[in-house]
Amino acid sequence: MSNPQISINVSSTEPIFEQLVSQIKYAISVGDLLGGDSLPSIRQLAADLGVNAKTVAKAYRLLERDKVVVSRGYRGSFVHIDAKSNLTIDIKSWLKDELSKDIERYRDSGATDSEIRIAFSNAMHGKS
Amino acid sequence: MLEKLLSDNYWFMFMQVVMTTWFMPLMLFSRLRNVSNSYCRSHMSSESDEVSSLFVRRYLTLKIMTLLSLLLGLAMVGHAYFSGTELLDWDNQAGLVVLFFIALIPGLWISKVQLEVTDIIFVKSSSIRTANLVAVPWLSYISKTIIALLLLGQVLFVSSILYFIENPFRGFGGYTNLFGLFVMNLIFLVMCYFALTHKKLSTIEDPARRHLIKAKNLRSSLIAWTVAVFYLSLSLWLSGLALKGYTLLLQSLYLQFVVFLILSSVALPNFERTESNLTT
Numbered sequence: 217m218s219n220p221q222i223s224i225n226v227s228s229t230e231p232i233f234e235q236l237v238s239q240i241k242y243a244i245s246v247g248d249l250l251g252g253d254s255l256p257s258i259r260q261l262a263a264d265l266g267v268n269a270k271t272v273a274k275a276y277r278l279l280e281r282d283k284v285v286v287s288r289g290y291r292g293s294f295v296h297i298d299a300k301s302n303l304t305i306d307i308k309s310w311l312k313d314e315l316s317k318d319i320e321r322y323r324d325s326g327a328t329d330s331e332i333r334i335a336f337s338n339a340m341h342g343k344s
Numbered sequence: 345m346l347e348k349l350l351s352d353n354y355w356f357m358f359m360q361v362v363m364t365t366w367f368m369p370l371m372l373f374s375r376l377r378n379v380s381n382s383y384c385r386s387h388m389s390s391e392s393d394e395v396s397s398l399f400v401r402r403y404l405t406l407k408i409m410t411l412l413s414l415l416l417g418l419a420m421v422g423h424a425y426f427s428g429t430e431l432l433d434w435d436n437q438a439g440l441v442v443l444f445f446i447a448l449i450p451g452l453w454i455s456k457v458q459l460e461v462t463d464i465i466f467v468k469s470s471s472i473r474t475a476n477l478v479a480v481p482w483l484s485y486i487s488k489t490i491i492a493l494l495l496l497g498q499v500l501f502v503s504s505i506l507y508f509i510e511n512p513f514r515g516f517g518g519y520t521n522l523f524g525l526f527v528m529n530l531i532f533l534v535m536c537y538f539a540l541t542h543k544k545l546s547t548i549e550d551p552a553r554r555h556l557i558k559a560k561n562l563r564s565s566l567i568a569w570t571v572a573v574f575y576l577s578l579s580l581w582l583s584g585l586a587l588k589g590y591t592l593l594l595q596s597l598y599l600q601f602v603v604f605l606i607l608s609s610v611a612l613p614n615f616e617r618t619e620s621n622l623t624t
Contacts, residue, residue, distance in 0.1 A: 220477040221551060227471035243477055254479040259541055264475035264554065266546025292479055 220248035224265060232267055236275035241284060244299045251297040255285065258293075282307060353436060354425045356596045360440065361417030364447035364603040369410050372607040373403065373454050380461045391464055398464075402457045410450045417443050436592055444599040451607050476551045485540065485559045490566045497573030501525060504580050513584045525576070532569040539565050561609070568605050571598070 220243045224235045243249045255261075258276060262269040276293055279285035283302040287293050296302060322332050337343075377399045384392040420443065424431045431439020505521045512518070539561040548554045575598045582591045 219551070221474055222477050223472055223474045225471050226473060240477065249477060256476065256479050260480065261475055263541040264546060264551065265473040267473070 222261075222265075224267075226267070232265075232271050233275040233278070236261075236272065237278050240275070240279060241303055244284065244295060245303055249295050249299075251295050251299050253295045255293045255295065353592050354421060356593050357421040357424070357431070357436075357440070357443070358418070360443055360596045360600055361414065361421055361447075363600050364444070365413035365417050365450065366410050368447075368600075368604055368607050369406065369450035369454060373406055373457070376454065376458060376461075377403075384465070388465065395461060395464060398457070398460060402453075402460075406450060406453055406457075409453055413446050413449050417446055437595060440592070440596055440599055444603065447603045448606065451603065454607060473546050474551055476555075480555065482540065485555075485562050486566065487563060490563065490570060494566060494570045494573065497570055497577065498525070498529075501573055501577045501580070504577050508580065508584055511584075513586070515583065521576075521580070525573075528572060528576075529569075532565060532572070535565045536562055536569075564605060564609060568602070571601060 222236065222239045222243070224232055224239070226232065228235065240249070240255075249255075255276075256264070258269050258272045262272045265272075276285055276287070280287055280293075282305050283296050284299045285293050286296045319332060323329075327335075380395055381392065381399070384395045420431060420439065423429075424433075424436075424439070427433075430436045432442065502522070502525070505519070508516050509518055517524075540558055545554050545557060548557070575594065579591055579594055582594060
């Protein structure tokens, strides 16, 4: 089997970490990467792609959260054993659905959009 | 006159000056020019003219710099030769180091040209970056023979120090040499780390080619490291055996080797050779 590769476009409007997440997920979905396969280290991938290590770390963190990638300390990062079945988890659309339901409830109780926005921002930043 | 030249230490000092201030910079600049032009012609034809004209402009300055360095070096050695004194009327070993630093002046200029070329390639290259999605073990970049030689050199140097602690000679630094070895190892480790992780190579689209270039850069650092350790052991033994004349010759050869490595490292990776390696 040839080495699976990742290609990103540094001039694209799509954030680099999102390109990394979607391409790693794609490589898993088509079977280029299998559960248990080791992934390049954050520094290595950042150096190869000429991007900041924090960007790659962010992508890996999101993949870990979705249980697509698992980190094993100094041994590095690996494809999660159930990665393929976990690919269907789409936290973004779940968040959107949940927030839409909540926003609808707030509107029904008479809150304006700007009040909702300010309250949401205050809650996010821990303000009273 | 020729006999005096050959019987004294001056001949290898003259050789060091000619090799490091004239021959090596011009040879490696021409290699950098050929590799860069060839790479730009085959991969970035629109920037080819810009790169060629840059080299034409910079070559004249380099020739002036190498000529001045050569004359300065020859004046230093010539003065010592005709007056029968040590270099700079001071000390031959220190003088050789001064000659080494003079030889780095054209090297700095070549390094500047290399950065200018890399910037053109970096800015104008495609915005697509490609990488392997499998972990590449760092051992895959390293030749086991060089590692074995490096370890052997370390053992040899430490054993030599332990031997000379029991049988010291005049001027022997004792355990301080071990600290020197530690610092040198640290410097070379950092060099090896940067050879593997620096980002300039990310513009090369093919990960396999990038792997070869990194392996080549790492090999250069490891060879320099190994030679440095053996050089230290050998110079320790030459001093211990009171063969000071050979110590100077060895130091001169070592410094020439270091200048060659430094100048080689500022030349762009040989894309043509890595291309042929990839196909085999």
